[in-house]
Amino acid sequence: xxxxxxxxxxxxxxxxxxxxxxxxxxxxxxxxxxxxxxxxxxxxxxxxxxxxxxxxxxxxxxxxxxxxxxxxxxxxxxxxxxxxxxxxxxxxxxxxxxxxxxxxxxxxxxxxxxxxxxxxxxxxxxxxxxxxxxxxxxxxxxxxxxxxxxxxxxxxxxxxxxxxxxxxxxxxxxxxxxxxxxxxxxxxxxxxxxxxxxxxxxxxxxxxxxxxxxxxxxx
Numbered sequence: 001x002x003x004x005x006x007x008x009x010x011x012x013x014x015x016x017x018x019x020x021x022x023x024x025x026x027x028x029x030x031x032x033x034x035x036x037x038x039x040x041x042x043x044x045x046x047x048x049x050x051x052x053x054x055x056x057x058x059x060x061x062x063x064x065x066x067x068x069x070x071x072x073x074x075x076x077x078x079x080x081x082x083x084x085x086x087x088x089x090x091x092x093x094x095x096x097x098x099x100x101x102x103x104x105x106x107x108x109x110x111x112x113x114x115x116x117x118x119x120x121x122x123x124x125x126x127x128x129x130x131x132x133x134x135x136x137x138x139x140x141x142x143x144x145x146x147x148x149x150x151x152x153x154x155x156x157x158x159x160x161x162x163x164x165x166x167x168x169x170x171x172x173x174x175x176x177x178x179x180x181x182x183x184x185x186x187x188x189x190x191x192x193x194x195x196x197x198x199x200x201x202x203x204x205x206x207x208x209x210x211x212x213x214x215x216x217x218x219x
Contacts, residue, residue, distance in 0.1 A: 009124045012053035012081075013039040014046045014074065016062050020109075024057065024086075027113055028120065041068055047077050055124045060087040060094070068097035075102035082123035086116065096133055103128030153213040155197045161215060163190040166208035167203065 011028055013036060015021045025036045036049035043065040047167060048058075056074050067089070074083050082104040089095075095106050104123040108131060119129040120198050156164065159180075166176045177187045200206050 006033045007033065009055065009121070010037040010051075010053045011055045011057055011124075012046070012049070012051050012078075013038055014041075014043070014056060014062070014070075015039070015072055016057040016059065016196055020047075020059075024116075027116065031117055034117075034120065043073050045072060053078065053081050053164045055082045055084055055120050055122065057084050057086050060085060060089045060098070067094055068101045070104075071101040071103045074102075082126070082127065084119055084123045085118075086111075090134065092134075099130075106134060107131040108134070114142045151156060153215065156194065160190050160194050160197075163187060164194050164206060164210055165215045167191065167208045168215065 010033060010077045013024055015024065018041075021039050021041075025039065028034050028036050037053050038049050040046040040049060046058075056078055058070060058074050059068055062070055065073060071083055071085065073213050082116050083102060084105040085098050086106075086109060087105050087109055088109050090108055091153050105128060106118050107129065109143070111119075111131060115131070122129045144173070144191060152162055153161065162180065163176055166179065167173075171179070173187045173191065174184055188212075194200070198206075200209055
């Protein structure tokens with residue numbers, strides 16, 4: 001094998017639609033420094049191949065696998081390769097799960113041919129690639145999860161706000177109870193309600209929330 005051939009970026013295609021595979025092969029093999037070293041229509045075919053690609057371009061809807069489970073199996077088969085998802089699935093949760101499963105990149109089949117080539121090159125260099133529209137979608141989904149997890153200060157009763165404020169200032173449950181003239185178990189109950197409503201666990205999180213909501217002032 002020549003030195004030039006050794007430098008070729010080897011791409012393996014996992015896609016069950018023959019027409020799509022043919023189009024991808026034609027696209028990638030006409031790129032300088034890039035070659036398609038094999039293809040498979042199912043996860044099983046991919047797992048049984050002897051090819052050792054640099055990049056595996058994979059769909060998420062296959063006859064014997066779907067979603068991030070496909071990514072996990074491909075990553076297990078080729079732990080040294082970069083797995084790039086090319087699919088119609090634009091669900092933010094699935095995008096996140098695929099990235100967590102080891103995918104180096106994710107883009108949709110509606111992408112331009114130039115974007116597919118760029119994504120292959122970037123993950124082949126060890127970078128990550130996420131289609132910009134998907135990145136924005138993930139950010140919105142993350143913000144929505146955060147809002148669902150963290151209640152607003154309006155969800156707290158006036159007494160719970162008092163307790164949160166004193167906890168944020170560093171007072172212990174016992175000190176808050178003495179200051180407010182109530183039983184310790186009452187403060188413990190208030191704190192439990194605050195944690196449940198806001199989804200905050202640590203004192204640092206309570207302090208940060210209290211500062212952001214203006215319950216305490218610093219400096």
